[in-house]
Amino acid sequence: MENTDVIIIGAGATGLMAAYTLGKAGKKVIVLEARNRAGGRIHTIDDASFINHAELGAEFVHGNLPVTLKLLKEAGITYASAHGEMWHYDKGEFDKEFQQVEGWDMLMRKLNELQQDTSIGVFLEQQFAGEKYRHLKESVRKYVSGYDTADPFMASALALRKEWQNEDEDAQYRIHGGYGRMINYLANESQVNGAQLFLNTTVKEIYWENRHVEVIAADGVSYRAQKVIIALPLGVLQANGAVNFSPSVPLYQEAIRQMGFGSIIKVLLEFKNAFWEDEEAAKLAGSSLKEMGFLLSDEEIPTWWTQFPEHSTLLTGWLGGPPAAEKKDTSDEEILRQGLQSLANIFKRNMEDLKTDLTAWKVVNWTADPFTRGSYAYDTVAAPEARKILTNPVNHTIYFAGEYLYEGPAMGTVEAALTSGMEVARELL
Numbered sequence: 001m002e003n004t005d006v007i008i009i010g011a012g013a014t015g016l017m018a019a020y021t022l023g024k025a026g027k028k029v030i031v032l033e034a035r036n037r038a039g040g041r042i043h044t045i046d047d048a049s050f051i052n053h054a055e056l057g058a059e060f061v062h063g064n065l066p067v068t069l070k071l072l073k074e075a076g077i078t079y080a081s082a083h084g085e086m087w088h089y090d091k092g093e094f095d096k097e098f099q100q101v102e103g104w105d106m107l108m109r110k111l112n113e114l115q116q117d118t119s120i121g122v123f124l125e126q127q128f129a130g131e132k133y134r135h136l137k138e139s140v141r142k143y144v145s146g147y148d149t150a151d152p153f154m155a156s157a158l159a160l161r162k163e164w165q166n167e168d169e170d171a172q173y174r175i176h177g178g179y180g181r182m183i184n185y186l187a188n189e190s191q192v193n194g195a196q197l198f199l200n201t202t203v204k205e206i207y208w209e210n211r212h213v214e215v216i217a218a219d220g221v222s223y224r225a226q227k228v229i230i231a232l233p234l235g236v237l238q239a240n241g242a243v244n245f246s247p248s249v250p251l252y253q254e255a256i257r258q259m260g261f262g263s264i265i266k267v268l269l270e271f272k273n274a275f276w277e278d279e280e281a282a283k284l285a286g287s288s289l290k291e292m293g294f295l296l297s298d299e300e301i302p303t304w305w306t307q308f309p310e311h312s313t314l315l316t317g318w319l320g321g322p323p324a325a326e327k328k329d330t331s332d333e334e335i336l337r338q339g340l341q342s343l344a345n346i347f348k349r350n351m352e353d354l355k356t357d358l359t360a361w362k363v364v365n366w367t368a369d370p371f372t373r374g375s376y377a378y379d380t381v382a383a384p385e386a387r388k389i390l391t392n393p394v395n396h397t398i399y400f401a402g403e404y405l406y407e408g409p410a411m412g413t414v415e416a417a418l419t420s421g422m423e424v425a426r427e428l429l
């Protein structure tokens, strides 16, 4: 039996930021983590025998985000712009000057007039009825599904309006050495300040009363503290029976159910050569693709990106939203085949040749992962009210934290997780 001031469940960016903040303030902390590593949805791999360097989860810093950039500076970790050309491929045509959603200005005008929230799917049906807007509606739905990894018929139109008004496409960075360095920094600093991190410890039960908790792990070991921070992914909290509270906290459980959690599959393919940079690809596109950052398409695995400005032989595929949820139980081999077929269609190559040229591959199906069960949060119409409930601790004893509880423009990001972790620690202090 371990005793401490605060137990934190989950060693992702949220949990570690909370541990780091509490440790600095002199609190005794135990962090319980189900996996054999810290980081959660941050998972940088550095393995010369496999893909030399890759992010299996979070990869970009989406803007000039204050908490993330301050932490990187403090840790002495540098970062660089990840800006590259954005290409589009559709029915045999490559296009660099395309507009992701034709009619964007009209869409934003209508959205700016919206008073009463509804889902973006319903909003589109109401405001853009009829066949002449079919393309607009489809492209907005694809964008919401691909980028926000959300179900358009669940995602709040007002929340998306706020996100789209704040978008700064130029500010996009990659961290030198990957997000994993930031996780190592937080874990090391927390441990220097006395935090204990227990890996391979899956929490199953949380017994609680006023200012006392007992947390039981799957191996039967129990941990006691005055308070507990639940820094678990929303997907895990939404799954029946993954973690049980005793006595139950029905108001909080209902709030958890009302929030939105998306789906994602990331496909990493490393080839012998960066074929998208060769002459054949340039001929197809009508100009060189050597500076291509992103490539968007309507293929089964629709979105791809390179490591530009670094020239590498790694291509990353991305499938988000309901189509990713539908493939939750599809085998990695089949998703690999669909990824290769998508690239073969776009670059007019033979799929078997592309397969032969693969040097390493990895399908990361985060939706099927029992310790994540999805991608990241998005706002439903009910989310603001639910968030109010969840950010109010249960009897000064149970504190919820996570990217899904962040209120600000960088929804669903590492910034959101760090901010929530920092805020929950301050609240608890």
Ligand SMILES: Cc1cc2nc3c(=O)[nH]c(=O)nc-3n(C[C@H](O)[C@H](O)[C@H](O)COP(=O)(O)OP(=O)(O)OC[C@H]3O[C@@H](n4cnc5c(N)ncnc54)[C@H](O)[C@@H]3O)c2cc1C
Pocket (backbone or CB within 6 Å): 009, 010, 011, 012, 013, 014, 015, 032, 033, 034, 035, 038, 039, 040, 041, 042, 056, 057, 058, 059, 060, 061, 062, 201, 202, 203, 204, 231, 232, 233, 236, 242, 243, 264, 266, 366, 370, 371, 372, 374, 375, 376, 401, 402, 403, 404, 412, 413, 414, 415, 416, 417
């Ligand atoms: C594929 C993908 C790409 C992304 N890309 C970006 C990006 O480019 N930029 C960006 O800013 N954000 C990105 N994100 C979002 C970002 O990764 C998350 O918002 C952030 O990392 C969430 O941190 P967290 O600590 O709240 O949750 P998590 O990182 O999920 O941490 C929760 C922890 O709880 C653990 N856990 C689960 N169940 C139990 C249990 N029963 N007992 C104990 N521990 C448990 C998990 O193993 C995990 O370590 C991406 C996410 C995904 C999935």
